[in-house]
Amino acid sequence: MIGLGKEKTLLDLRGVTRVFRTGLYLGAAFRAVDDVSFCIREKTCEIVAGESGSGKSTLAKMALGILRPSAGEVLYKGRNIFRLRGREKKEFKREVQPVFQDPYETFSPFRKVTDYLEATVLNFGIAKSKKEAIRLIDDRLRRMGMDPQEVHGKFPHEFSGGQLQRLSIARALMANPRLLVADEPVSMVDASVRVDILALFVELMADFNMSVIYITHDLSTAYYLGVQTNAEIVIMYRGECVEKGSVEEVLINPLHPYSKMLLDALPEPNPQRKWTSRARLPSLTLKEFRKTGCKFAERCQYAAQICFEKRPPSFYVDNRAVRCWIMEEKGGTP
Amino acid sequence: MGRIIELQNVSAYYKIGRELYVRAVDGVSLSVEEGKILGIAGESGCGKTTLIKVCTASIKPPLTVAGGNVFYYMEGKRIALLALNEKELRRLRWKFFTLVPQAAMNSLNPVKKVGAIFSETLRACIRSMDKARIKEIVHECLHSLGLPSEVLGMYPCQLSGGMKQRIVVALATITIPKVIFCDEPTTGLDLVTQKGILQFLQEKAKAANSTLILVSHDIGIQAQVTDILAIAYAGKIVEIGPTEEIFARPLHPYTIKLISSLPIIGDRSSKAGLVGTPPSLIRPPQGCRFHPRCVLAEDICERKEPPLIERRPNHYVACFKSGEVRG
Numbered sequence: 001m002i003g004l005g006k007e008k009t010l011l012d013l014r015g016v017t018r019v020f021r022t023g024l025y026l027g028a029a030f031r032a033v034d035d036v037s038f039c040i041r042e043k044t045c046e047i048v049a050g051e052s053g054s055g056k057s058t059l060a061k062m063a064l065g066i067l068r069p070s071a072g073e074v075l076y077k078g079r080n081i082f083r084l085r086g087r088e089k090k091e092f093k094r095e096v097q098p099v100f101q102d103p104y105e106t107f108s109p110f111r112k113v114t115d116y117l118e119a120t121v122l123n124f125g126i127a128k129s130k131k132e133a134i135r136l137i138d139d140r141l142r143r144m145g146m147d148p149q150e151v152h153g154k155f156p157h158e159f160s161g162g163q164l165q166r167l168s169i170a171r172a173l174m175a176n177p178r179l180l181v182a183d184e185p186v187s188m189v190d191a192s193v194r195v196d197i198l199a200l201f202v203e204l205m206a207d208f209n210m211s212v213i214y215i216t217h218d219l220s221t222a223y224y225l226g227v228q229t230n231a232e233i234v235i236m237y238r239g240e241c242v243e244k245g246s247v248e249e250v251l252i253n254p255l256h257p258y259s260k261m262l263l264d265a266l267p268e269p270n271p272q273r274k275w276t277s278r279a280r281l282p283s284l285t286l287k288e289f290r291k292t293g294c295k296f297a298e299r300c301q302y303a304a305q306i307c308f309e310k311r312p313p314s315f316y317v318d319n320r321a322v323r324c325w326i327m328e329e330k331g332g333t334p
Numbered sequence: 335m336g337r338i339i340e341l342q343n344v345s346a347y348y349k350i351g352r353e354l355y356v357r358a359v360d361g362v363s364l365s366v367e368e369g370k371i372l373g374i375a376g377e378s379g380c381g382k383t384t385l386i387k388v389c390t391a392s393i394k395p396p397l398t399v400a401g402g403n404v405f406y407y408m409e410g411k412r413i414a415l416l417a418l419n420e421k422e423l424r425r426l427r428w429k430f431f432t433l434v435p436q437a438a439m440n441s442l443n444p445v446k447k448v449g450a451i452f453s454e455t456l457r458a459c460i461r462s463m464d465k466a467r468i469k470e471i472v473h474e475c476l477h478s479l480g481l482p483s484e485v486l487g488m489y490p491c492q493l494s495g496g497m498k499q500r501i502v503v504a505l506a507t508i509t510i511p512k513v514i515f516c517d518e519p520t521t522g523l524d525l526v527t528q529k530g531i532l533q534f535l536q537e538k539a540k541a542a543n544s545t546l547i548l549v550s551h552d553i554g555i556q557a558q559v560t561d562i563l564a565i566a567y568a569g570k571i572v573e574i575g576p577t578e579e580i581f582a583r584p585l586h587p588y589t590i591k592l593i594s595s596l597p598i599i600g601d602r603s604s605k606a607g608l609v610g611t612p613p614s615l616i617r618p619p620q621g622c623r624f625h626p627r628c629v630l631a632e633d634i635c636e637r638k639e640p641p642l643i644e645r646r647p648n649h650y651v652a653c654f655k656s657g658e659v660r661g
Contacts, residue, residue: 052522163611190377190378190608190612191552191553191592191596192591192608193607194597194607195595195597195604196607217524219599220596220597220598221597223599251599252600262525263599265525265528266525266554266599267529267554267559268557268598269596269598270581270598271558271581274558275533279526279527282526
């Protein structure tokens, strides 16, 4: 797989599962994330793509140590993050920083944005005094192409969505992180500035020797960031990782029927290349919580008997992990 | 094919204080032909939704129409929409035009079963039809949207967001209106459901020769679905023309940037976004509203407002420098 260089492993998710129990379904267990594994090395980018309800945000919360997995473990530099205590725990919290979807929710409308930047610097003991903190903040803002004079003393509503998202990234950077976990960081930003924020991630990875987990529902931004960072992509469907491999390979030549269906439904901004097939609308959402077999079987046009009976393992084919029985016929190894 | 709807110099402002207005729609003129699919694209806060509100006469304070006219062409007659009273409007709604509002899935009556919502809507429009025929129409419509007939016996809260949205879309097309307005009809839905809903709308509109007006910030959707595309920026229409023409030969600097900054799978080139931020609509910039962010801006752009001019057949653009863009 990609990034198999000498770089050390930073974060390692091993068979992570999260079960939510809800009274609504008569106490039925709902597996929001089901046996997902991937690892991020230093200075690499990992992309997690999936539709709403695929469990990608739950996965992000577990990677950040906010949510405990029901099974499996999350290792940071080889240690289980939920067993860290004291200084080590603080170190983890500093080195793994989140960037959230809605920048208007990240910042309280009643506080100046620089308050957040300052608090981050002081809380993690990166600067000793307020003066030093401001110097650091100004330095980071400049490196992100923002004028510190335009930021100081302002409240969140005085910025546009794109600027505020940059500040949200700047806040995360104040902690000198090794890993950013960015959950849908550009989905609330206007299309015409999206590419610039994605480019910022690429620059920052190089400048700060940082890794990024980019979580998105948007496959075209996943591709854009992915090819520039030589990233690995994880395609999620109902809590499972259905396909994992290099961005270029998975998005250009998808193997799992679900990945194929997603890419086929993508509206390409080119009227010369309109949709050629009809959408197969999911009508069986009522039977959502089926227990056996492949979770995609009902919607899959290639589904065979085995798909309804036995859950497929991940098969390894051409440098990829694909959770589909078809791959067994193609000579994949479980 | 004649005109079905025409906007003449429409302005609609939100009153936010004494003599203080958000000029969400400012001097917009356009006309749409029968049976066409018109897309309105633009970024958040450019006035797309306000424009739809004016076109459907859903104007409530603080929104006020500051000027202009909206005309519907109905059986050879010209109707001034904004002059109609509530009773006359009710006669047009559902029969002549329908609206799928933003976040439409929440607009279903929560205490009525889906079946009751359907029969109520249909009965209000088509008085002379027998029950069996109505049932047939509803089932056919649900089937083509991939919904099982059981949903008719369910309450909206028992359905997923995507299913509710499909029901709203079904309702908007089932009365076979002449004009269907859709405001971000698929935002927040997954890709496959989105494609299904858009294909359904497209087919229904074409089959009944209805006009579809589709507001979406998603340029990909506009490219896939629309015949004619209007690009809105800061309360103005800056460019309008046949969709293929807009993508092949965009003339306004804003449109050019908007299209060229989109990431596309398979395209490895690095792209640059638009610098600056959208202007305030309370005090919009003098002259062309795009000039503070435009790379081609000159003196004239700061002083004078560019008119919408036909630069190529059916392709209109509001820019003094549009001839030089593709140098």
